[in-house]
Amino acid sequence: MPLRFDDQFLKKLEYLHVVSKRAFAGHNRADRLTAHRGRGLEFADHRPYTAGDDFRHIDWKAYKRLGRLLLRLFDEERDLPIYLMLDVSRSMAEPAKFDMARRVAAALCYIGLVHLDKLTILPFGRGLGQESAPGRGKGRIFRVFEYLERLEPAGPTDLRSSFKEFAGRPRQLGLTVIISDFLDPGGFEAGIKILRTLGHDVFVVHVTSEGDRHPGAFGEVRFVDAETGDLREVEVTPRLASAYVKAWEAHAAELEHFCGRYDVGYVRADAEQPFEDIVLKAFRQGRFVA
Amino acid sequence: MAAWQAWLLLAGAAALATALFLIKLRPPRLLIPSVLIWSRVLGDVRQQTLWERIRRAVSLIATVVIALALALAVVRPGRLADGGTRADGRLLVVLDASWSMEAATGRGETRWERAVAEARRVFTSSSGAEMALATTADGLVEGPTTDLALIETALERTRAGGGDATAWPRLAGATAVHFITDGATARALDPSVVVHSVFEPAPNVGITALEVRPSLTPGNAGDAYLEIGNFAPAGQKVRVRITRGATEVLNRELDAAPSELLRQVLPIPRGGDPSLTVKIEAPQNALAEDDEAFAWVARARPLVVRVVGTQTQWLRAAFERDPDVRAAFIDPAGYTASPASPNARPDVTIFDRWAPSDPPAGPALLFAPPAGTRWLSEGGGAASPGPAADERAPKWEIPGSHPVVQGVDPFTLTVDRAHSYSAPSLVPVAQSAQGTPLVYVSESQDTRLVIVTFSINESNLTAAPGFPVLLGNAVDWLARPVLFAPQSGDADLAHRVQRPGLTAFAGVVTKVTGPGGSDVPLTRVGETGFARLRVPGIYSVQGGGTRSTFAVNLADPQLSNLTRTPPVMAGRVVTVAAGASGAPWWVYCALAAFALAVAEWWTWQRRITV
Numbered sequence: 040m041p042l043r044f045d046d047q048f049l050k051k052l053e054y055l056h057v058v059s060k061r062a063f064a065g066h067n068r069a070d071r072l073t074a075h076r077g078r079g080l081e082f083a084d085h086r087p088y089t090a091g092d093d094f095r096h097i098d099w100k101a102y103k104r105l106g107r108l109l110l111r112l113f114d115e116e117r118d119l120p121i122y123l124m125l126d127v128s129r130s131m132a133e134p135a136k137f138d139m140a141r142r143v144a145a146a147l148c149y150i151g152l153v154h155l156d157k158l159t160i161l162p163f164g165r166g167l168g169q170e171s172a173p174g175r176g177k178g179r180i181f182r183v184f185e186y187l188e189r190l191e192p193a194g195p196t197d198l199r200s201s202f203k204e205f206a207g208r209p210r211q212l213g214l215t216v217i218i219s220d221f222l223d224p225g226g227f228e229a230g231i232k233i234l235r236t237l238g239h240d241v242f243v244v245h246v247t248s249e250g251d252r253h254p255g256a257f258g259e260v261r262f263v264d265a266e267t268g269d270l271r272e273v274e275v276t277p278r279l280a281s282a283y284v285k286a287w288e289a290h291a292a293e294l295e296h297f298c299g300r301y302d303v304g305y306v307r308a309d310a311e312q313p314f315e316d317i318v319l320k321a322f323r324q325g326r327f328v329a
Numbered sequence: 330m331a332a333w334q335a336w337l338l339l340a341g342a343a344a345l346a347t348a349l350f351l352i353k354l355r356p357p358r359l360l361i362p363s364v365l366i367w368s369r370v371l372g373d374v375r376q377q378t379l380w381e382r383i384r385r386a387v388s389l390i391a392t393v394v395i396a397l398a399l400a401l402a403v404v405r406p407g408r409l410a411d412g413g414t415r416a417d418g419r420l421l422v423v424l425d426a427s428w429s430m431e432a433a434t435g436r437g438e439t440r441w442e443r444a445v446a447e448a449r450r451v452f453t454s455s456s457g458a459e460m461a462l463a464t465t466a467d468g469l470v471e472g473p474t475t476d477l478a479l480i481e482t483a484l485e486r487t488r489a490g491g492g493d494a495t496a497w498p499r500l501a502g503a504t505a506v507h508f509i510t511d512g513a514t515a516r517a518l519d520p521s522v523v524v525h526s527v528f529e530p531a532p533n534v535g536i537t538a539l540e541v542r543p544s545l546t547p548g549n550a551g552d553a554y555l556e557i558g559n560f561a562p563a564g565q566k567v568r569v570r571i572t573r574g575a576t577e578v579l580n581r582e583l584d585a586a587p588s589e590l591l592r593q594v595l596p597i598p599r600g601g602d603p604s605l606t607v608k609i610e611a612p613q614n615a616l617a618e619d620d621e622a623f624a625w626v627a628r629a630r631p632l633v634v635r636v637v638g639t640q641t642q643w644l645r646a647a648f649e650r651d652p653d654v655r656a657a658f659i660d661p662a663g664y665t666a667s668p669a670s671p672n673a674r675p676d677v678t679i680f681d682r683w684a685p686s687d688p689p690a691g692p693a694l695l696f697a698p699p700a701g702t703r704w705l706s707e708g709g710g711a712a713s714p715g716p717a718a719d720e721r722a723p724k725w726e727i728p729g730s731h732p733v734v735q736g737v738d739p740f741t742l743t744v745d746r747a748h749s750y751s752a753p754s755l756v757p758v759a760q761s762a763q764g765t766p767l768v769y770v771s772e773s774q775d776t777r778l779v780i781v782t783f784s785i786n787e788s789n790l791t792a793a794p795g796f797p798v799l800l801g802n803a804v805d806w807l808a809r810p811v812l813f814a815p816q817s818g819d820a821d822l823a824h825r826v827q828r829p830g831l832t833a834f835a836g837v838v839t840k841v842t843g844p845g846g847s848d849v850p851l852t853r854v855g856e857t858g859f860a861r862l863r864v865p866g867i868y869s870v871q872g873g874g875t876r877s878t879f880a881v882n883l884a885d886p887q888l889s890n891l892t893r894t895p896p897v898m899a900g901r902v903v904t905v906a907a908g909a910s911g912a913p914w915w916v917y918c919a920l921a922a923f924a925l926a927v928a929e930w931w932t933w934q935r936r937i938t939v
Contacts, residue, residue: 132362136362196363220363222365223365250361250362256359259356259357260356260358260359261356261357262359263359263360263361263364265362266363271367272356286369286370290365
C-alpha cells in the first residue's frame with residue numbers, strides 16, 4: 040500500500056513537532072534549543088572575555104557602560120536525533136496493523152524532517168535490520184516513503200536483542216520511538232530498559248488490531264503463531280474468549296504501566312482507528328507531539 | 330427383523346456414535362500474530378465448574394442415547410407377548426368396526442383409537458411374521474404381508490363403519506387370530522381367538538328411532554316418530570333440533586332422566602321439503618354418530634299423474650278424492666313422449682284405452698291398450714310367441730301376491746272381456762281361471778309398466794271395491810317403488826328401518842346415490858345389487874325408470890347404550906389399558922432423539938455452557 044499523505048494533512052503535520060522530554064544536542068544547526076551555548080540567534084548570557092574569544096561576540100555597549108569586556112553568549116540550536124524503531128516481525132504482518140505502523144512512522148518522519156531533526160529509521164525483528172541513512176529536511180520525505188514501502192514483515196520479534204544491537208553502536212542520544220505490537224515471547228521490559236539505560240528519551244507506539252485483541256474464532260481451533268509456527272489447539276468457548284480478551288487487556292495495561300514507571304511515553308494506535316485521529320489527537324494527548 | 334439383528338443394530342449404533350464422538354476431528358487452522366496471549370490464558374489454572382468437568386461425559390452419553398433412540402425408532406423391536414406370533418406364523422388381527430367403537434372414553438380417546446393402538450402393538454410385537462388386518466365391516470383390509478409399513482398405512486385409513494354382526498373375516502393358515510372389540514356386538518368366536526377388550530363404560534345420549542309413518546290426520550303427509558335415549562348414569566338436558574329441509578321446525582330442550590327414553594311424535598304437514606333431520610346435543614354424550622338421524626317424507630309432495638285418453642271421467646273422479654295425487658288429463662292428440670321441461674315430467678302416465686306408438690319413457694299404467702299396439706304385441710321379435718287370444722267373461726279367482734294386486738278383491742270384479750298381449754317382458758300378476766292375464770307388470774332398469782287387460786266398458790271396474798285398491802297399488806308401485814331386495818323375515822319392505830352396512834337392492838336398481846350426491850358403488854350378484862351404505866343420511870336409488878329415496882340411520886338402542894357390560898367372551902381376553910391410543914413408543918423415541926440433539930447442539934455446538 041503506498042504511503043502517501045494528502046497536502047492538507049501534510050500541512051497539519053507541519054504545525055507539529057516532536058516533543059522530547061530532554062534536550063539533546065545534535066551535530067547540525069537546527070531550530071531545536073540545546074543546553075549548549077553557541078551561535079544561535081537567541082541571547083542567553085554574558086561572560087567575561089578571555090583571550091582567544093571571538094571579538095565579534097564582545098558586547099561593546101556593556102564595555103562602554105561597565106568598562107569591562109564581556110562576551111555575549113547565545114543559545115545553541117541544534118537538531119534532535121530521532122530514532123524510529125519499526126517492528127517488522129511477522130506478528131505485524133496483518134495488513135491493517137503494518138500499514139498503521141508504517142503510516143505512523145511516516146508521519147513522525149515528516150514532522151521531524153520539517154523541523155530539520157536527524158531521522159533514522161531502524162526496522163527490527165529478531166535483530167536490527169537495514170537502517171535508513173540519517174537525513175534532514177522535508178525534501179527527504181519521499182525517500183522515507185519509498186523506504187517504508189519496501190519494508191516487509193518477516194521473522195520473529197526479539198526486542199531485547201534488537202535494542203542490544205542498537206546499543207552496540209555509538210549513537211548520539213536522542214528520541215527513540217518504538218513502533219511495535221510488543222508481542223515478544225521474551226517480554227518487552229528488557230528491551231525498553233536497555234534504551235532507557237543508554238539515556239535515550241523513549242517513546243512507545245503500541246500498534247494493535249482487532250485480531251490481536253479478540254480470539255477471532257469459536258469452537259475448536261488450531262491457532263498458529265505467525266512468527267514461530269507454534270500451534271495451540273484451543274476450544275474457544277465464550278468463557279475462554281472472554282479470558283483471552285482480559286489477558287490481552289492485561290498485557291496492554293502492563294506495557295502502559297511499565298512505560299509510566301520508566302518515564303517512557305506511551306500511545307496506543309488501534310489499526311481500526313482513523314489514522315489522523317491517532318496522529319493529531321492521540322499523539323498530542325500523549326504529549327509526543329505538540 | 331429378527332431379535333438378534335435388532336440387538337446387533339442397537340449395539341452397532343451405540344458403538345458407532347461413541348466412535349464418532351471420540352474421533353478427533355482436525356480443527357481449522359487460524360494464523361494469529363502470536364500465541365503469546367493464548368499461552369497466558371491457557372497457562373492460567375482455571376477453576377473448572379462441575380458442569381465443565383462432566384460436560385464431555387454428558388455429551389458422550391447424550392450422543393449414545395440419540396443413536397440408540399434413533400435405532401429403536403427404526404427397528405421398533407417388541408417382545409413377543411400377548412399379542413404377537415412367531416416369525417414363521419401368520420397373524421390375523423380383526424378390528425371390531427361397529428359404530429359403538431367410535432365412542433369417546435374418559436381420556437379423550439375413542440374405543441377405535443384404542444383398538445388401533447392395540448392392533449399396532451400386536452403387529453409390532455410380531456414383526457417378521459406374515460400379518461393381515463381385517464375389520465368386521467370391510468373384511469380383509471391388508472395382507473397377508475410381512476411389511477409393517479403396509480399394515481401401518483392400512484391402520485391409518487380404516488375407520489369404524491358398522492358392519493354385519495355375523496360377518497367374520499377369515500385368513501387361510503392363520504396361526505394366531507386377535508379380535509379387538511368393545512364387546513358391544515355379541516359374536517360367536519372360536520375359543521382360539523384372543524380377544525382384546527377396549528370396553529370402557531361411556532355415558533351417551535342417542536336417537537334410537539326416527540320413522541315417518543302414514544298419518545290419519547287429513548292434510549298431513551305423515552307423523553314423525555322420534556325416540557331419544559339417555560344412557561348416562563345421571564339425568565341431563567337434551568337439546569333437540571328438527572329441521573325440514575333448511576327450515577327448523579323444532580328446537581327444544583328436554584329433561585332426560587337416567588335410562589329414560591324420550592318419545593316425540595311430530596305431525597308433518599303436506600308440502601314442504603321431504604327431508605327431515607334431527608340433531609341432539611347433551612353434555613354427557615360419548616357417541617356422535619347417533620346424535621343425528623334422518624327421515625324421508627315420501628308423501629310430502631303429491632304425485633304428478635298424467636292421464637291420456639278420450640273418456641277419462643272415471644279416473645278424474647277417482648283422483649279428485651286423493652290429496653296425494655295431482656292429475657292432469659290430456660287428449661291422445663296432445664300426448665308427447667317427453668315433456669318440454671324435466672320438472673313437467675309426470676311420476677306416472679295412465680293411458681286409458683289408448684297407447685302410444687312407442688313404449689312410454691317413464692312409469693305407465695295402461696287400461697286395455699288397443700290390441701294393435703305394436704310394442705305390446707311384437708316386442709319379442711322372432712322369439713315372440715305372437716298375439717294371444719282374448720277371453721270373454723274371464724273369472725279372477727285367485728288373489729295375487731304382487732304389490733300391484735295385493736288386497737284387491739277379485740270376487741267383486743266382473744270382467745266381460747280381457748285382452749291378451751304377447752310382449753315377452755310382460756309378466757302376468759293376475760290371471761283368469763283359464764290362464765288369461767288380467768293384470769300384467771313389466772319391469773326393467775329403464776321403466777315399469779302395469780297393464781290392466783280390460784277396460785271400464787268391459788267390466789264393472791269403477792264400481793268394484795277393489796278398484797281404488799288396484800289403482801292405488803299400481804300408482805304406488807310405479808311412482809314410489811321399494812327397490813330393496815326382499816330378505817327373509819322382511820315383511821314390510823316399504824317401512825324397513827335401514828341401517829348402515831351392506832344392503833341388497835332389487836335387480837332393476839342401476840344407481841345408488843349417497844348423502845351429498847356421492848355415488849355408492851353397486852355390486853351386482855345375480856338378480857340382486859349390493860351396496861355398502863357407510864354413513865347415516867338420505868340415500869336415493871334409481872331403477873325401473875324412477876327414483877326412490879330413503880333414510881339410513883343408526884337408531885339402535887343396543888348401540889347407543891354404551892354403559893352395558895360386554896358379555897363374557899370365550900377364550901383368552903386381554904384388557905387394553907386406557908390411554909393406549911397415544912403415539913407409538915417409537916415416535917416418542919424419535920422425538921426424544923430430536924430433543925436431545927437440539928439440546929446438545931444448543932448447549933455444546935453453540936458453546937453457550939462452557
